[in-house]
Amino acid sequence: MTDVRPVADWASDFDVLAQEYVNDPFSVWDRLRGECPVAHTDRRGSTWLPTTYRDVVDLAHDIDHFSSIDIIVIPFEGEPPEEPVLLYGIPPISADPPLHTSTRRMILPWFSHRKVDSYEEMTRALCARLVDEFVETGRADAAADYAQQIPVRVIAHILGVPAEMADTFTGWVRAVLEFADDMEGRREAFEGLVTFFIEEIEKRKVTPGDDLLSELLHGELDGQPVEDSLVLGVAALVLIAGVDTTWSAIGSSLWHLATHPEDAKTLASDPEAMPLAIEELLRAYSPVTMARMVTQDVEFQGCPMKAGDKVLMNFPAANRDPEAFDDPDQVILDRAQNRHVAFGSGIHRCAGSNLARMEMRVAIEEWLKRIPDFRIEEGAEVTWAGGQVRGPRNLPVVFP
Ligand code: HEM
Numbered sequence: 030m031t032d033v034r035p036v037a038d039w040a041s042d043f044d045v046l047a048q049e050y051v052n053d054p055f056s057v058w059d060r061l062r063g064e065c066p067v068a069h070t071d072r073r074g075s076t077w078l079p080t081t082y083r084d085v086v087d088l089a090h091d092i093d094h095f096s097s098i099d100i101i102v103i104p105f106e107g108e109p110p111e112e113p114v115l116l117y118g119i120p121p122i123s124a125d126p127p128l129h130t131s132t133r134r135m136i137l138p139w140f141s142h143r144k145v146d147s148y149e150e151m152t153r154a155l156c157a158r159l160v161d162e163f164v165e166t167g168r169a170d171a172a173a174d175y176a177q178q179i180p181v182r183v184i185a186h187i188l189g190v191p192a193e194m195a196d197t198f199t200g201w202v203r204a205v206l207e208f209a210d211d212m213e214g215r216r217e218a219f220e221g222l223v224t225f226f227i228e229e230i231e232k233r234k235v236t237p238g239d240d241l242l243s244e245l246l247h248g249e250l251d252g253q254p255v256e257d258s259l260v261l262g263v264a265a266l267v268l269i270a271g272v273d274t275t276w277s278a279i280g281s282s283l284w285h286l287a288t289h290p291e292d293a294k295t296l297a298s299d300p301e302a303m304p305l306a307i308e309e310l311l312r313a314y315s316p317v318t319m320a321r322m323v324t325q326d327v328e329f330q331g332c333p334m335k336a337g338d339k340v341l342m343n344f345p346a347a348n349r350d351p352e353a354f355d356d357p358d359q360v361i362l363d364r365a366q367n368r369h370v371a372f373g374s375g376i377h378r379c380a381g382s383n384l385a386r387m388e389m390r391v392a393i394e395e396w397l398k399r400i401p402d403f404r405i406e407e408g409a410e411v412t413w414a415g416g417q418v419r420g421p422r423n424l425p426v427v428f429p
Pocket residue numbers: 089097100121122123133136266267268270271272274275278315316317318319320342344370371372373374376377378379380381382384385386
């Protein structure tokens with residue numbers, strides 16, 4: 030059963046699914062940094078929550094004590110789903126070296142600057158088409174009608190799977206990452222996703238295409254053909270990692286611009302401001318928290334971590350640490366010093382960061398080109414998802 034007790038003490042009993050935390054994690058981290066920078070909870074198993082930049086980066090680099098074999102923030106209740114086909118999990122994100130190293134190498138070329146440039150035209154056309162659908166009405170849900178519709182179609186294009194299935198893909202990814210306390214829904218989504226990719230792999234054995242899935246299947250790993258279960262795991266990861274994350278980052282950026290019209294004005298009138306602004310929006314509204322599993326008993330910052338405990342890689346809190354950033358709660362679009370860790374740190378640093386940045390830039394540019402001045406609709410409710418990936422799920426806006 031999901032633990033729904035209210036949180037009495039954030040230092041010893043934090044709950045990342047508490048509505049208070051989903052709506053405003055920032056003030057919780059501020060309090061914890063002062064009182065107890067590495068918090069703990071026994072909800073959903075013994076779990077630690079670091080809140081400073083230094084600690085998060087140190088933990089990410091200590092791969093001997095903190096393994097990626099279990100990166101799920103909200104664990105499955107009871108037995109994990111039986112997935113003998115996913116023999117290798119979803120590498121590279123769920124693997125330690127050496128499997129991590131070889132599988133990361135397999136996918137990196139698909140997210141190089143050159144490759145990402147080649148996806149820009151289709152991304153721009155997609156964004157413009159989406160804006161066409163609501164621009165005349167004077168209102169839109171910037172999260173559901175726009176941000177949510179973009180990354181899933183770009184990833185479908187890269188994997189070579191039908192863009193018409195975008196809603197199904199989104200449903201699977203949300204069930205796995207977002208509706209994490211609906212265990213049955215999560216199990217079904219995982220099964221749907223795996224069955225789908227098994228069928229797609231079989232099709233490509235007969236007729237290979239010019240897509241990531243075909244290349245994985247017909248490629249080599251350390252001089253050997255790539256096993257089907259490895260192709261399956263990597264493809265599932267690309268879908269899971271590439272959808273919720275970027276849509277949340279685009280959605281949070283649009284939320285910021287809707288609530289800070291002076292920043293929208295700056296970006297609409299000065300395209301040169303965009304690259305630094307994207308980094309700042311990533312820092313301030315970092316969507317992704319990952320987990321690690323403690324491999325052997327270790328003391329970290331005075332905390333007695335036991336083998337099997339979880340540690341949440343709180344990249345979003347690291348990015349709001351006043352020791353690392355001046356005025357961390359202020360969005361300063363042209364912030365010059367910005368070594369944010371929204372994409373992680375160390376060997377698992379995001380493999381899709383070039384793609385994510387391109388999608389964010391193009392999505393914001395195409396929106397501002399047609400809708401430079403917009404606000405949250407009066408009386409409307411903005412809803413946020415939390416847990417592993419934080420971002421707005423409903424963002425009703427109006428524009429003249
Ligand atoms: C704004 C959007 C995104 C954010 C904030 C983000 C964030 C992250 C973070 C924090 C990690 C590190 C995980 C860890 O340390 O355990 C990561 C890893 C990863 N991301 Fe992203 N990501 C984004 C978009 C994407 C996209 C578009 C893709 C494309 C498929 C992608 C693919 C990956 C992969 C494959 C890994 C695993 C890398 C490894 O384990 O070596 N991400 N991402």
